[in-house]
Amino acid sequence: MTDTPAAPAATPAACDGTHLRVLSTTDLAGIDVSLADVVATVEGAYRTLHAGRSDNPRKLTVKPQDGHSVSYAMLGRDGSRDVVAIKTSYKHGLDKGREEQHYYTALTLYDDSTGLPVAMMDCSRIGSLRTPAVSALLARECAAPGARSALVVGTGTQGRLALPFLLTTLPELDRLMLFGTHPEGIGSVRERLRAHFPDRDVDIVTDLRAAASQADVIVATAGAHTPAAIEADWLGPGTLSVLVGHGLSPSTLHHADRVIATSEAQMHVTGTDMADADGKFPAVDAELAPVLAGEAAGRGSGTERVFAYNSGLVVTDIALGHRFAQLAIGQGLGTEVPLWQ
Secondary structure, three states: OOOOOOOOOOOHHHHOOOEEEEEOHHHHHOOOOOHHHHHHHHHHHHHHHHOOOOEOOOOEEEOOOOOOEEEEEEEEEEOOOOEEEEEEEEEEOOOOOHHHOEEEEEEEEEEOOOOEEEEEEEOHHHHHHHHHHHHHHHHHHHOOOOOOEEEEEOOOOOOOOHHHHHHHHOOOOOEEEEEOOOHHHHHHHHHHHHHHOOOOOOEEOOOHHHHHHHOOEEEEOEOOOOOOOEOHHHOOOOOEEEEOOEOEOOHHHHOOOEEEEOOHHHHHHHOHHHOOOOOOOOOOOEEHHHHHOOOOOOOOOOOOOEEEEOOOOHHHHHHHHHHHHHHHHHOOOOEEEEOOO
16 A cells, blocks of 8 residues: 555546446455554544635434434535535434444545546445544543553444554553453454554453543443443543543533533534433533644643543545545446436
8 A cells, every 4th residue: 555545547437427436345345544544534634624624514313203213414525635525324223232233324425626426435434444533633632641541442333443543643552441241342352453453452341430440541432222331430630531432421521621522513413412411511622623733722731531522523534435435446446337327
């Protein structure tokens, strides 16, 4: 793999505006992109957004009254790539166990300089990479100086790459802990960690309160049915708690000394389980984009307990999706589908 993406293969079908390149899960699975490359791509998307060159409107949400499913639609524009895209996400079976759930997500990209479609792709791998990359950026910017220990809660899609990405941005971490309830997931976390960092291993913890009190950085990625619910009074001075899925109780947000969010508006949409009894949230002290730009602080002191809410922004999906699309098309992957003839 080179640092410069391969140029898209130009074929008449791909350039006439009547066809769409479809990139499947299999097409994207074999594309090699380093964790550092993913972090840099995601960080660049945030910086471009903060500079006012990209657009990331609030996501639309549809959820039935019984809560058995949830769907999102996210439209955005990446100003550095001149790409417009829409992402859709649908999960069914929220009232069931993980093995009975169904999840589908897709990203469709358009070149805003030519007006032609780039690709439509399965977005599951994009999401599995960009979300832990954002957590790692939050950790880099918001962890206390000298942070050495990290705890990941959950072993699902987002938990499996959380530790490798944390080590990418915080290589000085020397104690890694994992709380999980699924043996297969625990095995996958270990496998992914050793694939990227062969000399590292993770301690499997069962006393969540004790582990949380010893962790400098906590990343909660568990599913909705997790028994984990870390309370604020379990945390030591200076702890950074990053919420991706579940595993943190609302007290970690409401009793935090500082609150950081990727998007305050999206936290109010997707983080309703963290609201207080009146449905309210504490004010967000800063969003990640200005923190990365150096215009806001990730923390005020080494002893502040910081809560960070990681809600995906579609501009990061666009940036990483476009990176994958360029590499895939350059390798001749995907299928040209005649949609608009």
